[in-house]
Amino acid sequence: MRKVTAVMVLTGLLSWGAMANEVTYREHIKPLWQSQCMACHGANAPYLGEFDENENKYVKLNLGPRMDSYADLLMFVAWPDTGALMRRLDDRQYTQDGKPGNMYVYLGETEQQRQQNLALFKAWVGDQAWTLKRKNDITKEELTAIKAGY
Ligand code: HEC
Numbered sequence: 001m002r003k004v005t006a007v008m009v010l011t012g013l014l015s016w017g018a019m020a021n022e023v024t025y026r027e028h029i030k031p032l033w034q035s036q037c038m039a040c041h042g043a044n045a046p047y048l049g050e051f052d053e054n055e056n057k058y059v060k061l062n063l064g065p066r067m068d069s070y071a072d073l074l075m076f077v078a079w080p081d082t083g084a085l086m087r088r089l090d091d092r093q094y095t096q097d098g099k100p101g102n103m104y105v106y107l108g109e110t111e112q113q114r115q116q117n118l119a120l121f122k123a124w125v126g127d128q129a130w131t132l133k134r135k136n137d138i139t140k141e142e143l144t145a146i147k148a149g150y
Contacts, residue, residue, distance in 0.1 A: 023124040024149045025070045032117055033073070036106050041067045048075055070150055077125055077148055082135035089121055094132050124148060 023029070033041075041064050045051070051058055051065035058064070067073045076084040087095070088103035091114070095101060107114040107121075122130050128145035131138060 022147075022149060023120060025073070025124070026150060028120055029073070029124050030070075032120060033067075036108070036117065037103075038068065040064050043068055047072070048081065074148060078143070078146055079135060082138055082143075083131060083133050085121070086125065086130055087132045089118060090130075090132060091115070091118055094130070096132075 040062055043066070045063040045066040045068075046054070046058055048065045051063075065076075067076060073085070075081055077086070086101075088101040089107065090101045091104055092098055092100045104114060104118070107117040124147065126145050126147035129142055129147065131142050133139075133142065
């Protein structure tokens with residue numbers, strides 16, 4: 001049996017609470033993204049196609065692909081970079097190597113903050129849709145379970 005910690009209980013309550021009022025991009029994800037992700041994925045970062053073509057150059061500058069609008073963020077949830085957001089943010093519950101995704105660390109300064117913010121992202125994407133699968137592996141059911149409301 002896994003030990004149930006206060007953080008897990010709190011996270012459970014928070015994600016339950018978040019699901020009761022639907023988590024939206026405008027209300028919850030945008031401000032969270034602005035405080036935790038914008039520095040490296042904002043207006044000074046290249047859009048996905050340009051990033052992919054010159055990835056080494058941008059990574060050296062500590063810039064990831066730009067995702068500073070609702071539409072641009074959705075590309076990392078649904079298509080073409082299906083599941084990228086989930087793979088990078090997952091805390092290790094679903095990752096194959098048992099390590100958190102490499103953007104998990106940016107979710108907050110403390111483990112508690114990271115867990116709370118992960119719960120928000122999860123509630124936004126939809127718990128049924130929180131799969132780390134890429135576009136060739138994801139099922140139609142999983143794809144249609146994506147909520148990601150505006
Ligand atoms: C300190 C800079 C920095 C911060 C802060 C940061 N990222 Fe990143 N991110 C990067 C860089 C650089 C890459 C590209 C290198 C790599 O793939 O790891 C990246 C890659 C990604 C990718 C993969 C994109 C792809 O091409 O598939 C996703 C998704 C992502 N970040 C999401 C986030 C989210 C969500 C946050 C906020 C919680 C965040 N990142 C915060 C620097 C950052």
